[in-house]
Amino acid sequence: MKAAVLHGIRDLRIEELPDPKIEREDDVLVRIKAVGVCGSDVHFYTHGRIGDFVVEKPLILGHESAGVVEEVGKGVKNLKPGDKVALEPGIPCRKCEFCKSGRYNLCPDVRFFAAPPVDGTFAEYVVHPADFCYKLPDNVSLEEGAMLEPLSVGLHGAILGGVKPGDEVAILGSGPIGLMALQSARSMGAGKVICVDLYPFRLDLAQRLGACETINAGEMDTVEAIMELTNGRGVDVVFETAGAGITSQQAVEIARRGGTIVHIGLGSQEAVPTNIVKIIFKELKLQGVHRYANIYPRALELISSGDVDVRSMITSRYPLDRVEEALREPIERPDSTVKVMVEI
Ligand SMILES: [Zn+2]
Ligand SMILES: [Zn+2]
Structure with a gap:
């Protein structure tokens, strides 16, 4: 698959990588279609770090994503190939006191897309747990699905x-x-x-x-x-x-x-x-406020019902090959940029 890999400050390369494979029966393979550019992606690109998160080895950026289910693991019941889904980017340990109390965004062992060393979604394919993929109804587009992340x-x-x-x-x-x-x-x-x-x-x-x-x-x-x-x-x-x-x-x-x-x-x-x-x-x-927990379904409802308009916030779109321009746009044109979308 093609992916955009950050090798160092302002050193981003489009590379051919092996396709990820489903390894756990609760996982799904998603063909990523839309990924929003977040301020954190831009910061990793320009500074190579955010606080304690340091890019020490090549990293795929991107965490505001939606795509189409390509394949499901044996144990997956809520999704099938062809479903449009939004991906909630942080997978918690599910065992610690914060996970058990429902505040899984505070889990110290959460694995979050594009928070080093965990790869993100500026890539054609991603494997993700099915219960962190939310099926989009017909009236919600993939771009809007990607916007669930900042809305959450x-x-x-x-x-x-x-x-x-x-x-x-x-x-x-x-x-x-x-x-x-x-x-x-x-x-x-x-x-x-x-x-x-x-x-x-x-x-x-x-x-x-x-x-x-x-x-x-x-x-x-x-x-x-x-x-x-x-x-x-x-x-x-x-x-x-x-x-x-x-x-x-x-x-x-x-x-x-x-x-x-x-x-x-x-x-x-x-x-x-x-x-x-x-x-x-x-x-x-x-x-x-640190990310979110148990919010994606509510955010999806707000978009689907029309109570929230996330479409108007998308100010430009780029293909994966031009992801570097997408990352620079918020810095170079802050006066006309709100959300930049990468279409894969
Ligand atoms: Zn974000
Ligand atoms: Zn936990």
Whole structure:
């Protein structure tokens, strides 16, 4: 099969590799068709590492994927060849206390596509456990299936953040995850959602996808603008998806008393000075979000029902041969890029 293999920083090669084979009876062989480019793929491509995850041997990137089942193991009952499926990328150990309590995203032994040393899905074929493949109904395309991954992150964040009907919400950063958080919050009944970004293109899209107000952080003071839009009260839930130090600090300012800050954005700055006194006096709740658990079926339902529009977020498409251009696009054209899709 053909696959895009990362050999080092900015060294990506299209190679011919042996086709993977079904080895366990609960696995399926999937012909991969659509893979979204994630910020983490771009970061591995440009930096060769994210935190403790270091690319030490050749690695196939890509984890937001969907395809068509080609072959099923003997024990597989839920899928058959020809089914369109979305692949949930993290396979947990299924045995530890986190797996057993249902929070399998916290499993210390999870094997996640494109988190070194585990290969990802910029490849023609992948073998995956059948219970982590979700059959797509006829009205959900393979591209939309690939978009289940970032949608699941946003939806998991909105659920952990406890978004309630009528809540006022601020989204700091209107990239793919911010826009997924926006749509997830809206699907849970949020009222006024305010989206912040530096790029007008993304803010226009945010408006189309349900934002009531948008703020260009390059032109306005984010904190002042949000306090004005909420009559000095602040918002019930803040989603920090930009991963910047400044937005993490702004979150503490714009959350209402008793509000919640949902941290999803992973930035290069790991430690950020923050106003602890304000967090205490306002009784703020800080909620981290790491991937998702048991969310794919809900996310799929939101796409299938039309409550969430992930199609409008796809701004360009590339074939596998040009995956390197796909990886560079978010860096080179951030002003016009939201989600880049690789079609295999
Ligand atoms: Zn991703
Ligand atoms: Zn586990």
